Structure formats: C-alpha cells, structure tokens
Amino acid sequence: MADYAKTAAGVLAGVGGEDNVSSLVHCATRLRFVLKDESKADAAAVKATPGVITVAQAGGQYQVVIGNDVPEVFAEIGKVSRFGGGHDAAAEDTGPKGNLFNRFISMISAIFTPVLWTLAGTGLLKAFLSAAATFGWIDATSSTYLVLNALSDAFINFLPMVLSITAARYFKANEWTSLAIAGALVYPTVVAANGAPDLTFFGIPFTMVSYVSSVIPIIIVVWLQSHAEKFLYAKLPAAIRRFVTPMIVVLIAVPLVFVVIGPISDLLSQGVGNAVSWVWDVAPWAGGAIMGGLWQVFVIFGLHWGLVPVFQVEFQTTGQILLLGPVFAAVLAQAGAVAGVWVRARNKNLKSLAAPATLSGFLAGITEPAIYGLNLPLKRPFAFGIVGGAIGGAIIALGGVFSKSFVVPSGLAVTGLLGNGNMVMLGLGLLVAIVLPFLLVVLIGFKEPAEDAATEAPAPAAANDVTVLSPIDGTVIPLNEVADAAFADGALGQGVAIQPRSGAVYAPFDGTVVAAFPTGHAFGLRHADGTEVLIHIGLDTVKLGGAHFSVKVTTGQQVAAGDLLVEFDGDAIEKAGYDLTTPVIVTNPDLYPAVADAASGPIAHGEPLFTAVSVDSVAATK
Numbered sequence: 001m002a003d004y005a006k007t008a009a010g011v012l013a014g015v016g017g018e019d020n021v022s023s024l025v026h027c028a029t030r031l032r033f034v035l036k037d038e039s040k041a042d043a044a045a046v047k048a049t050p051g052v053i054t055v056a057q058a059g060g061q062y063q064v065v066i067g068n069d070v071p072e073v074f075a076e077i078g079k080v081s082r083f084g085g086g087h088d089a090a091a092e093d094t095g096p097k098g099n100l101f102n103r104f105i106s107m108i109s110a111i112f113t114p115v116l117w118t119l120a121g122t123g124l125l126k127a128f129l130s131a132a133a134t135f136g137w138i139d140a141t142s143s144t145y146l147v148l149n150a151l152s153d154a155f156i157n158f159l160p161m162v163l164s165i166t167a168a169r170y171f172k173a174n175e176w177t178s179l180a181i182a183g184a185l186v187y188p189t190v191v192a193a194n195g196a197p198d199l200t201f202f203g204i205p206f207t208m209v210s211y212v213s214s215v216i217p218i219i220i221v222v223w224l225q226s227h228a229e230k231f232l233y234a235k236l237p238a239a240i241r242r243f244v245t246p247m248i249v250v251l252i253a254v255p256l257v258f259v260v261i262g263p264i265s266d267l268l269s270q271g272v273g274n275a276v277s278w279v280w281d282v283a284p285w286a287g288g289a290i291m292g293g294l295w296q297v298f299v300i301f302g303l304h305w306g307l308v309p310v311f312q313v314e315f316q317t318t319g320q321i322l323l324l325g326p327v328f329a330a331v332l333a334q335a336g337a338v339a340g341v342w343v344r345a346r347n348k349n350l351k352s353l354a355a356p357a358t359l360s361g362f363l364a365g366i367t368e369p370a371i372y373g374l375n376l377p378l379k380r381p382f383a384f385g386i387v388g389g390a391i392g393g394a395i396i397a398l399g400g401v402f403s404k405s406f407v408v409p410s411g412l413a414v415t416g417l418l419g420n421g422n423m424v425m426l427g428l429g430l431l432v433a434i435v436l437p438f439l440l441v442v443l444i445g446f447k448e449p450a451e452d453a454a455t456e457a458p459a460p461a462a463a464n465d466v467t468v469l470s471p472i473d474g475t476v477i478p479l480n481e482v483a484d485a486a487f488a489d490g491a492l493g494q495g496v497a498i499q500p501r502s503g504a505v506y507a508p509f510d511g512t513v514v515a516a517f518p519t520g521h522a523f524g525l526r527h528a529d530g531t532e533v534l535i536h537i538g539l540d541t542v543k544l545g546g547a548h549f550s551v552k553v554t555t556g557q558q559v560a561a562g563d564l565l566v567e568f569d570g571d572a573i574e575k576a577g578y579d580l581t582t583p584v585i586v587t588n589p590d591l592y593p594a595v596a597d598a599a600s601g602p603i604a605h606g607e608p609l610f611t612a613v614s615v616d617s618v619a620a621t622k
Contacts, residue, residue, distance in 0.1 A: 005076045007052065007069075010051075011046055011064050013045070020037060021034070021036070022035065026066075029065060029070055030056070030065045030070060031073065033063070053491040054486050054491050065492065122155040159368075160213075164178035164181060171223050173222055182218050185211035185218065191210065194209060201255050217262075221253050221257050224256070284397045285397055286394070290393075291393050292327070292329040292394065296371060321403045325421070326396050326397055327409045329392030329396055329429055332411065334367045335361030336436070336437045337438065337440075338361060340381060340437060343438075353369070356369065362410070364412065365410030384436070384441055384444075388432065388438075392430060396430070400425075414430070465612060468533055470605050470606065470608070471498075471508045471535050471565070472505050472582060473603070476498055477497050478496065479497055484583075487539075492583075493534065493586045494585060494586055496583075498582045498584060503567055503569060504605070505523070505537060510561050512525065513554065516553050516555045520549025520551045520566045521537050521544070521549065522542070524587070525559070530588070533586055534584070535582065541578050553566075562605070592614055593613070593615060594618060596610065
C-alpha cells in the first residue's frame with residue numbers, strides 16, 4: 001500500500017523545504033510548485049522518492065508527476081506544511097455546474113456535509129430522550145431531562161449559527177462575521193419578539209419570524225455577505241478595512257434579514273397556509289396529499305411556519321388539528337426513504353450515516369440528517385419520500401384523523417393520533433408512507449457518490465479488453481511526440497495523443513466520470529470493466545484557471561459513449577500560448593498494462609482510438 005505521508009515528506013524536502021515554496025497546487029497528475037529558488041531543489045532526490053514518477057520544469061513551475069495518487073499526496077503535504085488542504089486547485093470551483101435545481105442541491109449538500117455527523121448524533125440522542133419520556137423512563141419535568149434535552153436539542157436549535165460557518169467557507173466569506181449575523185437571528189430577545197406587533201426599524205415596519213432551526217435565510221445572507229465583503233475590501237483603505245468591513249456588513253445584513261427576508265418569508269408562509277386550508281375545505285384527500293407530500297419541502301424553505309398558526313387557529317376553534325395527521329406521513333416517509341438508503345447503499349460511509357438518520361427520523365421525527373445528508377443530495381430518495389408522504393397523507397386525511405394537541409410528528413408521537421378518527425386509515429396511511437419509499441429506494445436505487453464508492457470497493461479484476469473511442473476530432477500522433485516528458489515517456493500511462501481540430505470533447509466509452517476538474521482541462525473516466533482513462537486537454541492548460549473551457553459534466557456522473565464532457569475555445573487557448581495537444585492515456589497499468597490497435601492520422605470522435613489490453617490478455621499471450 002502506498003505511503004502517501006512518506007512521499008509527501010520526500011517531495012517537500014527534495015524541493016528545498018517549505019521555506020523554498022511560494023505556492024503549490026495540483027492538477028490531474030502532478031504537484032505544481034512555484035519555488036523561490038529552483039537551484040535549491042534536488043531533482044534526483046525528488047525522482048527517487050517512492051511514489052514519484054518523474055519531475056518536469058516548465059512555465060515557471062516545478063512539476064512533480066505523481067499520477068492518480070496526487071490528491072492523497074497533496075493532502076499529506078497539507079498536514080505538514082502551510083500548503084495543501086484548502087489550497088487544492090481542484091477545489092477552486094466557483095460553484096456547482098448544471099441546472100438551478102442541481103446547483104441548489106449541490107450547494108445545500110456542501111454546506112451541510114461538515115456538520116452531518118454531529119447533526120445525526122444529536123438527533124439520535126434526541127430520539128432516545130423522546131422515547132424515554134414517552135415510556136415513562138425519565139421524568140420530563142426533572143432537571144436531568146432539562147440537561148439532556150438541552151444538549152440534544154441545542155445543535156438543531158442554533159442551526160443558523162452552525163451553518164453560518166460552513167456557508168461562509170463555501171461562499172468564501174469571513175466566517176466570524178457570518179457567525180455574528182447568525183447570532184443576531186437567534187438572539188434571545190429576537191426570538192421572544194417572534195410575532196410581536198408594530199415592530200419597526202428606523203420607522204420601517206417589519207414582521208419578526210422565527211429563525212430557530214432555519215436554513216435558507218442564513219445561507220442567503222451569507223451569500224450576500226461574501227459579495228459585500230469583496231466590494232468593501234476593494235474600496236476601503238487598508239488601514240481600516242479589516243474592522244470597518246465586518247461592521248458595515250453586520251449593520252446592513254441583519255436588518256436586511258429582519259426587514260426584507262423575514263417579511264417575504266412570512267408572506268409566502270401565510271400564502272402556503274391559506275392555500276392548504278382552502279384545499280382542505282374543498283377536498284380533504286388533496287389537502288392530505290399536499291401536506292404529506294410537500295411538508296418537508298416547506299420545511300427546507302422555511303415556509304412551514306405559515307402553517308403553524310393555522311394549526312393553532314384550528315385547535316382554538318375546533319379543539320382538534322386535522323392538518324397535522326398527514327404531516328406524520330411526510331416525516332415517516334423520509335425516514336422510510338433513508339432506511340432504504342441504509343439497506344441499498346454499498347459503501348460504508350453512506351450506511352454509517354443512514355443508520356442514525358433512520359433511527360432519529362422514525363423515533364423523534366428529526367429528519368434533517370436524513371434530508372440534508374442523504375435524501376436530498378441523492379435526489380431519488382427525497383423524491384420517493386415525497387411520493388410516499390403524499391399517498392400516505394391522502395389516506396390519513398380521508399380517514400378524518402386528527403390530533404387534540406400540537407405535537408412534533410414522529411413515530412413515538414403517533415400516540416397523539418390514537419383514537420382520533422379512523423384508525424384503520426391511519427395505520428394504512430402510515431404503512432404506505434413508510435413502506436412505499438423504502439421499496440422504491442431499495443428496488444430502483446440511486447446514484448452513489450463515485451468517490452465514496454471508489455474508496456469502499458476495489459476495482460474489478462481485469463478480464464476484458466476495452467475499446468477506447470476517440471474523444472475528439474483531430475489528428476492522432478504517437479505519445480512520444482508530446483512536448484511533455486511525463487506524457488511522452490509513458491510514465492503516466494500508455495496511450496496516444498490527439499491534435500484537436502474542433503472544440504468539443506466527448507466520452508470515449510460508457511462509464512463514470514471519476515474526476516471532472518473545474519478548470520475543464522482534464523477528465524478521468526472509468527469503464528465498467530475497470531479501465532481508467534485520462535483525457536488531458538492541452539499542456540499546462542490548468543494555468544488558465546478554467547478560462548476558455550465550459551464543463552458539461554460533474555464528478556460521479558454516469559456518461560454514455562459520445563456524451564459531451566467539455567467545450568473549449570481552441571483559438572483563444574492557442575493565442576494564450578498553450579499547446580492544445582491532448583494526451584489520452586490509460587492510468588491503471590496494474591489492470592491494463594498495454595494498448596493495442598492504436599489509430600493514426602485524422603480521426604473523428606466516436607471512432608476507435610485504441611484498445612486497452614488487460615493483464616489477463618497479456619498473460620494469455622505469454
């Protein structure tokens with residue numbers, strides 16, 4: 001097994017130590033150092049370091065060629081120096097690509113990922129505490145319960161403060177300023193002012209809503225903060241901008257939330273509440289489907305607060321809450337969906353997160369770990385949960401099931417519905433809500449993150465040779481004619497190179513995109529039989545930082561042969577002084593040590609480029 005730490009230490013020492021490094025990034029295959037004094041670097045020592053393929057010096061960079069393991073070595077350098085980690089070139093993405101829905105989901109997933117385990121752990125603790133109180137194992141009025149409830153509930157209660165940090169890191173804002181903004185949203189006197197009449201800010205009337213456990217408001221305001229900070233840092237004198245910038249940002253951002261975002265949220269919430277109430281009066285089954293299907297969507301956007309007053313008004317006028325029954329279906333449907341993820345997932349990371357999310361969802365109705373950590377990022381489980389919740393909610397509503405008090409919907413709180421309405425319809429509705437999404441997830445499945453799956457399962461044993469199609473229109477040349485020693489001598493892998501005559505790159509076979517660099521200059525793909533191919537568009541084009549490239553796919557995406565991977569402006573790239581020669585190489589020689597039947601001369605994308613020869617075939621010829 002490769003010793004990445006040893007490789008990192010050897011490379012860093014060989015380039016003259018940390019003090020001799022001005023900057024460090026990495027691309028698809030190599031570490032790219034900018035050294036203060038290249039004469040201090042010992043090329044022979046670097047080449048002799050285990051894990052290093054070769055060294056190249058070009059374009060003012062000292063390039064250490066590692067191959068597929070470059071991210072791991074880069075990360076290890078980050079542990080022993082100020083370089084690496086957060087300076088990963090591959091991580092310098094300006095945001096997720098694709099349509100708005102996919103971009104929104106990717107953003108939410110990225111912001112929640114760092115906090116998922118704590119969210120899941122405290123949610124599970126809350127579930128156990130709820131169970132203990134329900135079954136009389138602990139007195140809910142005791143000081144012991146008070147302490148346990150606080151430590152299990154605080155994280156979700158102050159979620160805006162938690163997310164202010166991760167959102168700031170995502171949007172590259174000052175995280176401490178973000179924390180100050182979030183603190184104002186959940187400040188005790190602000191929370192107490194929720195719903196208070198006649199509130200004004202310098203004469204501007206506004207409505208105070210609850211930001212406790214909210215998600216969207218803090219994300220929006222931190223995004224705005226990131227842009228404001230860039231503007232202020234560029235305009236303010238250096239002597240004062242470090243303390244004046246956060247002062248101005250907080251002074252503007254917090255009132256903006258209270259005066260603009262809050263009232264808009266409140267109007268939307270009231271609209272949602274009024275619309276659902278009207279539907280319930282006209283067609284209860286439709287109201288149940290809306291509540292059961294869309295409740296968790298309302299929660300994501302904070303619109304569910306508009307229904308809480310409706311619950312209260314209904315209870316005050318009738319002594320019962322009909323609208324609450326289908327919400328149980330909504331909550332338990334998402335729990336059923338994440339239970340399906342628990343069963344269906346192949347990699348341990350998903351399974352280990354799905355387990356506590358399932359339990360906290362079923363027992364305590366705490367679905368945030370399930371939704372933000374798994375169901376929403378994986379897309380299908382969330383959609384299946386909506387389907388199950390809608391059908392289950394419609395059945396419950398048809399049964400006239402109601403609650404005599406406002407309770408947080410969960411498996412343990414179902415006792416609050418017992419004896420109120422048709423219990424057969426209640427049981428059938430809950431059964432459908434749980435079982436349907438569970439079965440849909442298990443039977444239909446979902447796309448697991450490629451990087452997770454790759455770390456949990458070994459690559460398939462090579463058995464079949466694989467035909468690699470040309471990813472681009474152009475002229476094929478031998479790899480040894482490439483003006484880059486690392487490619488030319490085959491150190492990175494066997495293959496060919498193409499001199500492009502068009503500005504589009506296509507998938508060379510059916511498979512998975514295992515690396516889609518945001519700079520657009522390189523793509524790694526894996527065939528179902530295990531062949532891994534690197535398409536490197538141009539030489540040193542990573543320095544363009546994504547300029548003249550338009551990426552069409554994301555890491556983890558499944559593609560078919562001929563699917564468009566990226567478009568690029570070849571004329572602009574060449575005018576910038578870069579060689580467009582595009583190596584196409586096999587990067588896992590342990591399974592595919594040779595290529596055969598390589599094309600030459602003019603070629604169009606989709607035509608056979610070469611055959612990746614498996615170790616089985618090589619062995620059979622000996």
